[in-house]
Amino acid sequence: MPPLLVALYVLALASFALATAPELPKVGPVSILADNDLDPSTNKYSFLLLSTKLAYKDARNACTQLNETLLSFSNDTDFRNTAKLLKYRTEPRHKSGLYWFNGIPSNNSDSHVCQAFSIDGPKLLIDVACKIRLPTLCTNSPNTSAILHPNPEYQIEIPTKQGPIRGFRDVLSFEFRGIPYAQPPIGKLRFAPPNPVRYTKVAGNRTAYDATWFRSVCPQLQAGAVTGWYIDEDCLYLNVYTPALGNNRYRLPVLVWFHGGRYMEGAGSDVIYYGGNLVSRGNIIVVTINYRQDAFLMLCYLLQSQNLTLGILGFFEDEKHISRNAAPGNLALRDQLAALHWVKENIASFGGDPKKVTIAGESSGGTSVRSLLITKNASGLYRGAISESDPLDLGFNTPSISGLLTQTIMHLVNCTNLSCARTAPVLALLQAQSEAISTISKQRRDVDRFGAFKPSIDGNLIKEDWAKAVESGRFNRVPIVYTTTKDEALDFVAPNSPNLIPVENLTSSVAEFLDANRTNIILSSKFYSRSPNTTADPDAVRNELGVIGTDYLFLCPTQYFVTKMADRTPVYEGQFERGIGPLLASNVCNNRACHGGDMAYVFAPFVLAQQGLISPSPDDFIMARGIGDRWTTFVTTLKPTPRGYKEWPKVTKNKPYVLLLDVNVTVSVGAGRTKVCKFLTEKVGYDFKYYS
Template sequence: MRHLRAATLVALHLAALAAGAVHAAERTAPVKVTGGEIAGTRAGALRTYLGVPFAAPPVGELRWRAPQPVVPWQGVRQATTYAAACAQTAVWVTNPKSEDCLYLNIWAPAKAARLPVIVWIHGGGFYGGTAAQPGFDGGNLAKHGAIVVTLNYRLGIFGFFAHPELSAESPDGASGNQGLRDQIAALRWVKDNIAAFGGDPGRVTIVGESAGGTSVGAMVASPLAKDLFQRAIAESGYAAVPLYAGDTTQVDRGSAEAQGLAFARGLGAPHLAQLRAMSVDALQKPAWSPRAIVEGQVLREDLTTTYRHHRQNDVPLLVGWNAEEGKDLAPEILGTGDFTAARHRELVAKLLGYAPSDALMARYPGATDAQAKASIHQLTNDWWGWGIAYWANLQAKYGRSKSYAYFFAHQPAEPSTPCGYGCGAGHGAEIRYVFDNLGQDGRAWTRADRQLATRLARTWVTFASTGSPEGKGLPAWPAYDGTNASVLRIGGDAELKAHPLPDFQVFPQLAE
């Protein structure tokens, strides 16, 4: 799905300013990690390490292969600048881009000792994004008592491409989820190395938003990620793909390989050697829709089946969605913003993947163009929310660990210039609060905004530490039990009027 870019329309000069500040900071003592020694920077009570390799560059003959071991280096590597973003077609990412992109970043309090670890997986629809986005700077979050790690993973045609010859050369006979395998490799690196930075490898929490949240679902479902993390948080992430049997987003190995071969033939390069000889630009010129693939190794089945057979990585789960992200997601999911009365039923069916009932259409009417637009936005939000609540319910029903759910309705301070995406409580609006990164874009942040940022950062760190979002000075948060009453509302009374979700019966596929 081509969405999930909220809070990412950033100017390149902001990243350059951040890099310049890093260069001026004091160097840290060398730290030994896989591959050699690194030195980061220290500013006050915070240490920062940027551009740390967790796998070999996936270039040349390694293009599309599973991530390979880090290439060792001599001397002390200066981990002081972000690595390039992974090669991608997203024009809203202005950072330099390269296939050589498998690097991570670390923020650690200077006197850290056995602190919980938060590993952030960025969104971007699997076709865009980077860990170097200014909003993902982990320094303020780390100051609340955690080690924060952000990572890059392969995207688009380089991260989600299957081909019969790729599967044949793979030791496990599968291809297509290179980006997810990169995330798993990064988690292995964290398990092996994070203690050197004062982190506890037995308290690792994976956190992601949107496609990053979808990635969290994939990690929960994947046997290859077993024992690499102990808690999971997904912000606006529609679980692993597919969510349930018959989910129209499902792509199996055979279909994925056939799609990959057809793509290659369209380029006049049906064989793997020919594809590996092509330039990045030539491979990215044709349209490619990246999706996670049920190829039998990283993902074996839909998430519902995984849970029913108790095959998930059973860890405490915290998931949630925002009050107004439907207006951001609907045009990207449906591929159009032409929400008219004439097309209303057609677009509802396309969104859901099945013919809607009269009862559903009555709940989301479209007698006029204005009504159709409002209904599509709300339906998208509700459908998204139900998928997330459904996932929380799977964990509550079939897991030993608890699940928690939230609904974020707070309206952030308005930007000084018109906002086009992720506005209000839109898609990704919660990220700046979770990272405690208010103030980067000149908004007139209120006391309520700053208090909420402190609260959510503390909540995420508390969950990473204990497996529960409840703690001293934090609100009570009940475990999810399948009811709207167990969803924590985040926002004022006026902001929460649109909640709760409709009944399960409206979406029969999600009636677990």
């Protein structure tokens, strides 16, 4: 991080530390209610609801403790919005339907008479005795989301099993950032499974843990470009976004999000995963986590390269030479399990229901969901799953492949034991990894040079490959949503082929990820063209590669698996027809639904438009509202169809129904690719079968 940013960062932390945070027990249960249309150009009407019934004077004081005042209404729209939001809340309402606000009684000469707001009767404003006890409506002064700029004035402190934790609120939600869920995996704990956090209580010392800022992200080369925060091996932290605190009688469902990034980059604190929008519209809790990945601590400007990453950190294993007791492997998966255990033990303190957890992720985050679906250790930690853009064609690594990669890297850095590997110089490990992947991927087609390190069939957490588990029914049978994007593979074509590709190079380009035999079968079929028309479309070759890659890696293997799972559990399949986001590969993805282009519709971080990172249209806001509402409805009910929305049909064994996700959704069978997928399944075969 540049020195100026470090200085500003330290000043920001100092301002947070100086602020006084009200304690939740003193104000009782509190919720943020917001009318959020996801359009960053509109003002977000937002207020606080204090559920504890108080007399008018005490209600006013409770608002003051939160640095707020009793809510005032400036026009009829405020009245209507307030009533609508209060009625929308799904927790049981008190019987009278009356709330304290900053009202003036009709007879203001009587100091014993106050005015309450009613959401049930023919009158909105009712004179009542000031001494009666009612819930309270307070202002919520933050006028923006804290996606980029947290406000130190609006902190709040809550009691937890870990001790008091201090967070803050913005216009949409309460946020608690950088909470540790495991001990730092450093020193002797590098390559070890995550250890529980140790909390020591000192008599008379109740200093709250400061959860007002994101902690370090797990080692990777490009962290600052997206997250804005620093990188370090001490990175096992999570973030909680919640609309309500302190209500022990009514707890909210929880979405736990695993970020994508090919197990090489990304973090739960990436601005693209800001949880406030899902929280405010869906009345759920969102948890985002960091976990160990392929990358390792080394800034790109030190290496003068952006092509080196250290995969050994997240998936170090070599069972032939190193005991699994010392280096069990699958560390990313173990971190995710540790985070889910943290949620089970602690989420109630943040208003969440540990029995109503849905796991979700995109890309490698979707692969993480896949891993957890066949991990018995994860059973009971979640009740639903959402997997977006998981390349289901690719199976897990075998122990022999993982061991070969690990042993080759250790040999190149002159290490023969685990102690040496834990202290090996970072640069030496980086250079060794790059050389090992390059060498082994040329010798073996089952080692992907772009994602060599991935979950492994370790015999413990993952006992068999995904395909065998699904075919035999050995997976956690929970309702599942699977989605892909219409132009997934273009996101990978563009970086490898930044310029137009001549027609004569199509065959060799396909053979980059398929063997010669399967390449010939595909290009000789009626479904694809060996000689696309570059006169009509100068970019026809890259587009053809995108279609082949999308069908083969994503869409068709997804349909293969969902139809096999449909008899055993409810499965829903969707395809994003639109895409938007700062992570799109190049102009080849403009106005296309490329890999990663769905994230802006799920989390709706459209405030990034103010920084020029994305350019959403009004139709994008409409679609994001639909996607967010479907996702949060699934988290709440395990069915992805909100009231008033078009029905999302379940997949059946013989009908791969696909909801085509756009401004106006439609239902398709197989996204129009049923015959293509049958051809790929029966005549070509997927990698998970070739390399099982």
